[in-house]
Amino acid sequence: MYQEIILDHYKAKHHSGLREPYQAQVTHVNPTCGDEVMLRVALDGDRVTDVSYEGVGCSISQASTSVMTDLVIGRTVAEALALHEEFTEMMHSQGRMEPDEDRLEDAVAFIGVAQFPARVKCALLGWSAFKDATAQALATTDREA
Amino acid sequence: MPDSTDRSVGASPRLVEPVETPFDVERIRADFPILTRRVGEWPLVYLDSANTSQKPRAVVDAIATHYLEHNANVARAMHTLGGEATEAFEGARNKVANFIGAVPEEVVFTKNASEALNLAAHTLGARLQPGDEIVISVLEHHSNIVPWQLLAERTGAKLRWFDITADGRLDLEAAETDGLINERTRIVSVAWVSNVLGTINPVRQIAGLAHRVGATVVVDASQGVPHLPTDVGVLGADLLAFTGHKMLGPTGVGLLWGSYDLLANLPPFLGGGEMIEIVRMTGSTFAKPPHRFEAGTPPIAQAVGLGAAVDYLSAIGMDAIAAREHQLAEYLLGRLGAVEGVRILGPTEAIDRGAAVSFTLATSDGMEIHPHDVMQFLDARGVAVRGGHHCARPLHDRLGVTASSRASAYLYTTEAEIDAFGDALDYVRNFFGGVR
Numbered sequence: 001m002y003q004e005i006i007l008d009h010y011k012a013k014h015h016s017g018l019r020e021p022y023q024a025q026v027t028h029v030n031p032t033c034g035d036e037v038m039l040r041v042a043l044d045g046d047r048v049t050d051v052s053y054e055g056v057g058c059s060i061s062q063a064s065t066s067v068m069t070d071l072v073i074g075r076t077v078a079e080a081l082a083l084h085e086e087f088t089e090m091m092h093s094q095g096r097m098e099p100d101e102d103r104l105e106d107a108v109a110f111i112g113v114a115q116f117p118a119r120v121k122c123a124l125l126g127w128s129a130f131k132d133a134t135a136q137a138l139a140t141t142d143r144e145a
Numbered sequence: 146m147p148d149s150t151d152r153s154v155g156a157s158p159r160l161v162e163p164v165e166t167p168f169d170v171e172r173i174r175a176d177f178p179i180l181t182r183r184v185g186e187w188p189l190v191y192l193d194s195a196n197t198s199q200k201p202r203a204v205v206d207a208i209a210t211h212y213l214e215h216n217a218n219v220a221r222a223m224h225t226l227g228g229e230a231t232e233a234f235e236g237a238r239n240k241v242a243n244f245i246g247a248v249p250e251e252v253v254f255t256k257n258a259s260e261a262l263n264l265a266a267h268t269l270g271a272r273l274q275p276g277d278e279i280v281i282s283v284l285e286h287h288s289n290i291v292p293w294q295l296l297a298e299r300t301g302a303k304l305r306w307f308d309i310t311a312d313g314r315l316d317l318e319a320a321e322t323d324g325l326i327n328e329r330t331r332i333v334s335v336a337w338v339s340n341v342l343g344t345i346n347p348v349r350q351i352a353g354l355a356h357r358v359g360a361t362v363v364v365d366a367s368q369g370v371p372h373l374p375t376d377v378g379v380l381g382a383d384l385l386a387f388t389g390h391k392m393l394g395p396t397g398v399g400l401l402w403g404s405y406d407l408l409a410n411l412p413p414f415l416g417g418g419e420m421i422e423i424v425r426m427t428g429s430t431f432a433k434p435p436h437r438f439e440a441g442t443p444p445i446a447q448a449v450g451l452g453a454a455v456d457y458l459s460a461i462g463m464d465a466i467a468a469r470e471h472q473l474a475e476y477l478l479g480r481l482g483a484v485e486g487v488r489i490l491g492p493t494e495a496i497d498r499g500a501a502v503s504f505t506l507a508t509s510d511g512m513e514i515h516p517h518d519v520m521q522f523l524d525a526r527g528v529a530v531r532g533g534h535h536c537a538r539p540l541h542d543r544l545g546v547t548a549s550s551r552a553s554a555y556l557y558t559t560e561a562e563i564d565a566f567g568d569a570l571d572y573v574r575n576f577f578g579g580v581r
Contacts, residue, residue, distance in 0.1 A: 034548045058515035
C-alpha cells in the first residue's frame with residue numbers, strides 16, 4: 001500500500017502552509033491517532049482558487065491531503081466535489097474498484113490503502129476537511145452576495 | 146521446605162524470589178491457540194497485550210461450557226439452572242476476591258474498567274461541593290480523566306494534576322511544593338501502572354498522602370492486576386478498578402473493588418433490576434454492596450470466563466509471572482534501545498516498570514515516522530503493536546509528541562518475538578529513510 005507516489009507527497013507536501021486570502025478554515029482530527037489538519041479554502045465565484053493547510057499525521061493522511069490539493073485547485077466547486085465523491089467511493093470499495101486514473105491522477109495510489117479499513121479514515125481526512133471548508137466558504141459567499 | 150543451597154552465591158540479585166520450576170513459556174503458549182496462527186505468510190508476533198490479552202483455551206472452554214450446560218439468569222431464576230448459574234457467577238466473584246486479597250462482598254462486576262471508574266466518580270461525586278479538589282495525573286488513560294472532568298463540571302470541584310518527571314515518573318516533589326494534595330482534596334485517582342510509559346506508580350505512598358488529608362483514593366489498576374501480585378490491603382486504595390480482558394479473561398466484564406465500609410456508604414450508580422431491596426411507587430430502598438452497584442443482568446458468562454482466567458494465572462503464580470515480565474521488560478528495552486532513531490517514552494531501565502514500552506521512531510535524516518505507518522509496516526510482517534495516543538492524549542501533549550507506537554509483552558511473549566519486532570523496526574526505518 002505504500003507506493004512511491006505516497007512517500008513522495010509525504011516527504012514534499014504540495015501546497016502546504018496556511019495562506020491568505022480564504023473564506024473558510026476548518027480543523028479535522030482523527031481521534032484514534034491524533035492526526036490533524038487545519039485547512040483553508042479560497043473561492044472565486046464557483047472556482048477553487050486555493051487550498052492551503054497545515055497538518056500532522058501519518059504518511060497516508062498527509063500525502064492524501066497533498067494529492068487532493070493538486071486535484072482540486074483551479075477546478076470548479078462542482079468538479080472538485082465530484083472528485084471528492086469519487087475518491088471517497090474508491091476508499092470505501094475495499095480495494096475492489098477500478099479507479100479512473102485520468103480523473104484521480106496520483107490519488108489512484110491510495111487504492112491499496114482501501115484494503116485496510118483502519119486506515120481509510122487517514123486517507124479521507126484532508127478530503128473531508130476540504131468538503132467541509134468548501135461548504136462553509138459557499139455559505140459565506142452566499143451571505144455576502 | 147529444606148534448602149541447603151545458598152542462593153546468594155554466584156546468583157545475580159533478583160527482585161522476586163526465583164520460582165521452583167523454570168518458567169515454561171512454550172508450555173504456556175500451547176494453551177493459546179491464536180499464537181500459532183499466521184498473518185499472511187508471517188507467524189503472528191502479538192505485542193499488543195496492554196491493549197487486550199489473548200485467551201487460553203481454558204477460558205474459552207469455561208464460557209462455552211457455561212452457555213452449553215448451565216445457562217440461566219442469576220439470582221432471579223429459582224430453578225436448577227438458575228442455581229447453577231448463580232453459583233458459577235458468585236464463584237467467579239470469590240475467585241477474583243481471593244486473587245486481589247479481598248472478600249467477595251467488596252467486588253463489584255461492571256462491564257469494563259471505564260464503567261468501574263465512572264461508578265466511582267458518580268458515587269463519590271454525590272458528596273462533592275464547589276471548592277473541593279480532585280487530583281489525577283497527566284499520565285492517566287482517558288478513562289481515568291474524563292469521568293473526573295465531567296464530575297468537576299457537574300459539581301464545581303476543581304480538577305488538579307500530578308505532573309511527571311523527565312524520565313516519566315510521577316513528580317511527587319513538585320506535587321509537594323505545589324501543595325497538590327491539601328485539606329481541600331476529596332479524591333485522588335491515579336493509575337497503578339501507566340499504559341503508555343509502563344511506570345509503576347508508588348500508589349501506597351500517594352494513598353498515604355491522600356488519607357492524611359481525608360481524601361478517598363481511587364486506583365486505575367487496569368495495567369497492574371494482570372501483571373503484578375495484587376493485595377488491596379497493601380496497595381492502600383479505597384477503590385480499585387480493573388478489567389477482565391487484559392488478564393486473559395473475556396471482554397465485557399470489569400471490576401470495581403471497594404472497602405466494604407466505603408461501598409456501604411455510597412449511593413447507587415445505575416438503577417434497575419437486582420440492585421434494589423424494595424421498590425414502591427413512592428420510592429425504593431437499595432440492596433447491600435456489591436449488588437447495589439450491579440443493576441440489570443450482569444455479564445454472567447464473562448464473569449465465569451474471568452474466573453477461569455484467574456485460576457489459570459494463579460496456577461502459574463503471579464510472582465512467577467511478574468518475574469518473567471521483568472525479564473521481558475529488560476529484553477524489550479534493550480532490543481528497542483539498540484534500534485537507531487528510537488526514543489523510548491518513560492523509564493529506559495526495567496526498574497519499577499512494566500513490560501509495555503512506547504516509543505517514537507525517526508529515520509537517519511531525522512524524519513519522524515508516524516506510528517500509524519510503523520504499525521502498518523510491522524503488521525505486514527505479522528507483528529501486532531499499537532500506534533496512536535493509546536487513549537492518553539494529555540500525556541502525549543506533555544511529552545511533546547502527537548502519537549507513539551507501543552509494544553507490550555505478557556506471560557506468553559518470547560525473546561524471539563521481541564527480536565522479530567526489532568528486525569521489523571529496522572526494516573521500517575530503512576524504508577522511510579530511503580534505504581530500499
